[in-house]
Amino acid sequence: MKTLVVAAAAAIVALSAAVQAEDAPFASQIKARQGLMELNALNIGVLAGMAKGETPYDAEKAKAAADALVGVYNLDLPMLWPQGSDNSANPATHALPAIWAEGSDIGAKAENWEKAALAMQGAAGKDLDSLKGAMNDLGGACAACHKAFRASLQ
Amino acid sequence: MKTLVVAAAAAIVALSAAVQAEDAPFASQIKARQGLMELNALNIGVLAGMAKGETPYDAEKAKAAADALVGVYNLDLPMLWPQGSDNSANPATHALPAIWAEGSDIGAKAENWEKAALAMQGAAGKDLDSLKGAMNDLGGACAACHKAFRASLQ
Numbered sequence: 001m002k003t004l005v006v007a008a009a010a011a012i013v014a015l016s017a018a019v020q021a022e023d024a025p026f027a028s029q030i031k032a033r034q035g036l037m038e039l040n041a042l043n044i045g046v047l048a049g050m051a052k053g054e055t056p057y058d059a060e061k062a063k064a065a066a067d068a069l070v071g072v073y074n075l076d077l078p079m080l081w082p083q084g085s086d087n088s089a090n091p092a093t094h095a096l097p098a099i100w101a102e103g104s105d106i107g108a109k110a111e112n113w114e115k116a117a118l119a120m121q122g123a124a125g126k127d128l129d130s131l132k133g134a135m136n137d138l139g140g141a142c143a144a145c146h147k148a149f150r151a152s153l154q
Numbered sequence: 155m156k157t158l159v160v161a162a163a164a165a166i167v168a169l170s171a172a173v174q175a176e177d178a179p180f181a182s183q184i185k186a187r188q189g190l191m192e193l194n195a196l197n198i199g200v201l202a203g204m205a206k207g208e209t210p211y212d213a214e215k216a217k218a219a220a221d222a223l224v225g226v227y228n229l230d231l232p233m234l235w236p237q238g239s240d241n242s243a244n245p246a247t248h249a250l251p252a253i254w255a256e257g258s259d260i261g262a263k264a265e266n267w268e269k270a271a272l273a274m275q276g277a278a279g280k281d282l283d284s285l286k287g288a289m290n291d292l293g294g295a296c297a298a299c300h301k302a303f304r305a306s307l308q
Contacts, residue, residue, distance in 0.1 A: 028192055035189005037184055042233065068229050075225045076218075079196065 026085035030093045032089065033080040036072050043068045047124060051135045063125030069117040072073075087151050094151040106149060113141040180239035184247045184251045187234040190226050195224045198292070201278060217279030223271045223292075241305050248305040260303060266296040 043065040048064055049055040086097040099106050116137040125129035158224050197219040203209040204216055240251040270291040277284035 028196055030158060032189050032193040032196060035186050039186040039229075039231070039234070042182055043184060046233075048195070064233075065229075071225065072231045075193075075222050077193070077222065079200075079218075124162060127212065 003118055023068060024092060026082060027090065027092070029080045029082060029085055030095075033077075034081075034093070036075075036077075039070055043064060044142070047120065047131060047135065047138075050128065055127040057143045059125045059127075062089045062131055063121075066117070066121040066124035070114075070121050073114050073117055094153060095150050099108070099149045106145070109141070109145045109148065113138075116141040134142060178246065179243045180236060181244065181246070182209060183234045183236060183239055184244060184249075187231075188247070190229075190231075190234075194223060194226060198296070199284060201289065201292075204282065205286045211282040211285070213279045213281075216285055217275075218224065219276035220271070220275040223276050224268075227268050227271055248307060250303050250305055253303045255261065260299070263295070263299045267292075270295040 024115060046055075046061060046065040050057045081095075081099070085093065086099065087093050087097045087113050088097060116134070120131070120134040120138050123134040158189050170233040200209075200215060200219040235253070237254050239247065240249045241251065242251060252258060252276075270288070274285070274288040274292050285302045
């Protein structure tokens with residue numbers, strides 16, 4: 001009987017953990033935007049690998065990676081960043097409340113990122129030197145936003 | 155001393171679990187594509203809510219949701235679906251090996267989905283009846299792929 005009760009209790013705990021994860025505030029938006037960030041990281045990885053000489057330069061692959069960066073930006077998805085969907089509402093996100101605070105320059109920083117991604121889109125398929133030339137601004141635009149608006153990852 | 159050893163062992167276990175999760179095969183690709191699926195689900199949710207009368211019809215929001223569906227498709231990301239990135243390689247994904255099997259009609263099913271998304275893009279911003287008219291094909295195209303290529307979710 002005791003075993004049965006314990007098993008039932010364990011099942012309930014497991015079930016509530018699953019429900020809680022699904023029902024956590026902004027869970028869908030956070031999962032979607034983290035997926036887009038992961039996608040950007042993969043594409044920047046393609047470009048960075050070529051810039052560092054770790055992988056051979058391939059104009060077509062470089063262009064596709066840069067196109068995808070711009071494509072993600074152009075999805076234009078404020079729906080994924082509702083007010084309050086920060087790391088105090090749900091620890092699954094590293095997004096700081098500062099994003100939505102008064103005076104936040106998230107818009108300007110996002111536009112800087114767009115500029116850098118567009119520059120990379122123009123450069124990536126041209127030749128390796130052009131790609132390298134566009135890499136610094138792109139990396140800088142990523143870092144500027146992460147530094148200001150992302151909780152440090154342990 | 156025993157406490158220290160146990161604590162150290164626990165820390166190592168926790169650390170390896172984290173490393174393992176990061177290092178799991180195709181972890182980045184799976185996280186990125188699941189994020190895109192979540193994004194599609196959010197946008198289809200916007201359209202379905204209007205179609206069912208749960209939320210008032212809003213031409214601009216409907217159009218933006220349909221645009222995003224087409225935008226995700228247009229990202230054209232075979233890089234997220236490398237051969238072998240199925241649920242036997244990594245249980246974090248529900249993608250079945252059948253996707254990559256010989257004779258797989260994943261391409262045809264994806265094109266059907268594109269057609270349905272494009273039809274929705276043309277219809278969503280027009281009026282509610284047009285949106286409703288495009289909903290069945292879109293839902294059908296989602297379901298056809300999930301039924302054939304996604305392991306059933308428990």
